[in-house]
Amino acid sequence: MSGSRYPGSVDVAIVGSGPTASAYARILSEEAPGATIAMFEVGPTVSNPPGAHVKNIEDPERRTLAQRASEGPGAGAETVNSPGAVKSGQRRARPGTYLLQDGYSFPGEDGMPVAAMSSNVGGMAAHWTAACPRPGGNERIAFLPDLEQLLDDADRLLGVTSSAFDGAPFSDLVRERLAAAVDSGRAPAYRVQPMPLAVHRREDGRLAWSGSDVVMGDVTRENPLFQLFDESLVTKVLVEDGAAAGVEVRDRRNGTISRVAARYVVVGADALRTPQLLWASGIRPDALGRYLNDQAQVVFASRLRDVSAGGTHPAAAGALSEQAGVAWVPYTDEMPFHGQIMQLDASPVPLADDDPVVPGSIVGLGLFCAKDLQREDRVAFDDGARDSYGMPAMRIHYRLTERDHEVLDRAGREIVRLGKAVGEPLDERPFVLPPGSSLHYQGTTRMGRTDDGESVCSPDSQVWQVPGLFVAGNGVIPTATACNPTLTAVALAVRGARKIAADINSALLMSESDNRLSKQ
Known part of the structure; x- marks a missing residue:
């Protein structure tokens, strides 16, 4: 030694x-x-x-x-910078991450193809x-x-702060529209609000992760x-x-x-x-x-058509944009999903590639669903095989239950409703990301x-x-x-x-x- x-x-x-x-x-x-x-x-x-x-x-x-x-x-x-590659059925990872080489799914199971x-x-x-x-x-x-x-x-x-995007030009507008569609009957802690974020101000005044x-x-x-x-x-x-x-x-x-x-x-x-x-x-x-549980994820996008460019400066490469905020629709037991409504560059999902848009006017919506916990959903290990690090190889066994599919269907309907409440939907229907995406x-x-x-x-x-x-x-x-x-x-x-x-x-x-x- x-x-x-x-x-x-x-x-x-x-x-x-x-x-x-x-x-x-x-x-x-x-x-x-x-x-x-x-x-x-x-x-x-x-x-x-x-x-x-x-x-x-x-x-x-x-x-x-x-x-x-x-x-x-x-x-x-x-690697993938947009859901386009995911939607095409290709098995890819986001920048900075990597996928299992094998053992991520088995016949008759959903697996986690993009864990x-x-x-x-x-x-x-x-x-x-x-x-x-x-x-x-x-x-x-x-x-x-x-x-x-x-x-x-x-x-x-x-x-963590909830005030990082207080100066963003459209954050209040997006939250107001979401609140009108969501808040009725909810206790104050479960109403639409700014997303608590782990961000801070750098010495140059810009936001950083x-x-x-x-x-x-x-x-x-x-x-x-x-x-x-x-x-x-x-x-x-x-x-x-x-x-x-x-x-x-x-x-x-x-x-x-x-x-x-x-x-x-x-x-x-x-x-x-x-x-x-x-x-x-x-x-x-x-x-x-x-x-083992993942959060099934449904994504959608809308565009704010009735807005004009504000006076805020664009973020430097890599830094958080201050053009729009991040809103939070909290989970409730009655609505078992969590809403994350994000500004363009903070989302893993690029949202528009057609004509030039007003910065901050493209709103990405994501709903994460709570899993129906099952003991048989698991990561197991194969002592007879080794991964790239020489450790026992992983074998993922994972299924979406009937209840999971019901919640996903509800989330799909809800995210379309929220997308229409916020602005003009960019897609006809939402997309369910593959298991492991969250x-x-x-x-x-x-x-x-x-x-x-x-x-x-x-x-x-x-x-x-x-x-x-x-x-x-x-x-x-x-x-x-x-x-x-x-x-x-x-x-x-x-x-x-x-x-x-x-x-x-x-x-x-x-x-x-x-x-x-x-x-x-």
Whole structure:
């Protein structure tokens, strides 16, 4: 192991560098400042500061290079900038992501043909759309009494604001038209409102996307006891006497394998690779990989014909446009979908390519549907086959139920109604994106109130079977959500991180007390 760039031991080893893994690093840096922390990311550093959103890179060539570097084993494959390629039936990924080579569907199942991942410092938060709505109704985790406070903490870490687009020329108009069609009979919290977004103002005054760099914050970057190691593949969680004891990591720069001892291990990869690592480590609770759920997504577009160009300046390349805002139609149990009505350049769906349009006058509508949770919807792992990283190959089993199709049909009718309320529809009918398109995969390491065989981890995100091992990410969310899951996932990570911090601080106090007693 000579020449290893990794420490021999740390208090906490964190696998992954997305927003939830970064939340662990941040909370531990704030609340357990004496703890040594090592973070391992399989992909490279693609931005400065590490973990920043690549769309904040103004130079198009540099931004493209950063996206390509995030595509892991899929680098060089064709990517899609519009739903046109998706609609044509071609199986493609968005820039900065890559798809499974195989195992994404099986005969008689819907599968997830466009399930995607990213491999880079910052994870998917280097490529996301920054929407951070709060869950409502059945989306909420009923057994967490402190959920609202945790969501407040997640807002702080992500830098969430609902006022980013207050000056946009058409945001009020779009919300007014949506509200007229939606708000009747809804409680105030569930009425049309600005979308909470993880965005911030740069020094030049323009809006920029938050990434994992914002979650980490200066307190983490300036923590001398925190280290981030990129291009480092964790291949195994080490377990001794039934408890987490560290990680085995392969340096992807030279192929060497090292062992890093740790009192606590946090696996915060994503909803596919977190259960993959646990499986590869021989940690295989009954619920591992199960209750996999995506949010079926319906898209539509309308055009505001009765508007004229405002006086706002266009955004620099890569930055957020301030021509129009992002509206939110919250999920309700009666209407089990979440509406995201986006400005042109923040949407993954380009919306018009005919004649020149007034900036901000093309409105993209998307409805995300809550899944009918099924235990048999799962990501499984094949010990007899290996993926591009040498890990057990993924096999996705996924079906849309009769209820899912009913909700999709309702969402299709509703999105047309909303599109007509906003303006002039650009399409005759909405389009249902292929399974996996939302990138909001959840449930595979789900949290539970008790160890009943239907969950992987406790309300503190600690794996039931392995003390000291914590899981993080969207996979921990146990409910069927329609809203974007990042805020909730970060909130759950805050809870887990505070559990570790409290244990570390308690052990430190006990050690200091023992030392004082021994000297008396």
